[in-house]
């Protein structure tokens with residue numbers, strides 16, 4: 001199961017390996033991605049193609065999504081978190097700070113209603129500062145929040161260039177020179193808030209591990225420290241062994257590990273891979289195996 005199918009960059013080679021006996025389940029909350037992935041997977045020759053079930057929805061609702069598949073369990077699960085390159089590179093989706101575009105950022109515009117513009121135009125300064133700080137570690141979060149509230153009184157936020165200008169004005173010139181594009185962190189924070197990304201990740205991981213067959217593996221690729229922390233903590237909690245003092249004759253804590261960690265430390269891309277694909281720069285891969 002590919003819980004973040006995107007454009008089938010991972011699922012296409014996985015489908016080739018599965019062959020005609022296999023079942024590939026692909027999930028994405030973005031219907032555009034799902035349609036493109038479907039076309040791509042259709043390119044596989046009929047006799048070499050696994051049964052493919054593509055599901056439109058949020059992996060935070062994994063149980064509901066999988067109920068219709070009538071399967072007892074899953075052997076391999078991948079989460080490749082965040083937005084796809086295609087989503088970032090489509091200005092109309094509003095994910096990029098590099099293009100003038102509507103401040104949207106919904107991964108599933110068909111069912112979600114909250115947009116980045118609505119957050120910028122309605123949250124109070126304290127809430128704006130809280131999400132910007134919590135979801136991006138932005139040191140100037142309070143100042144950016146104050147500048148946003150001030151700017152929207154004159155003109156409500158509609159497009160990404162307005163937000164870029166306000167963030168640039170809020171961050172002192174000396175601090176603006178370090179740490180990449182000054183608006184990068186604020187855009188990340190808004191995207192996480194619009195899509196409730198951290199909450200759905202916690203729910204999705206927990207459900208995915210329940211669906212894994214014994215010996216099955218879950219692999220998660222994350223791209224920022226908040227996501228990686230959630231994955232690390234979820235795996236560590238489920239790999240937890242008995243914590244009773246060693247001199248106790250019998251276990252009283254009752255803790256049984258549910259997974260084994262395949263990667264104690266996350267795998268990260270090599271310098272050559274980063275040179276080939278700069279967007280892999282922040283990737284961390286963690287893998288666990290169900291007992």
Ligand SMILES: C[S@@+](CC[C@H](N)C(=O)[O-])C[C@H]1O[C@@H](n2cnc3c(N)ncnc32)[C@H](O)[C@@H]1O
Nearest residue numbers: 004006007008009010028029030058059080084
């Ligand atoms: C980094 S991209 C995956 C790219 C894919 N591995 C590929 O090679 O083409 C993440 C994808 O997951 C989707 N996605 C992100 N969060 C999701 C969620 N909570 N539920 C379902 N899909 C999600 C996004 O719409 C996006 O298409």
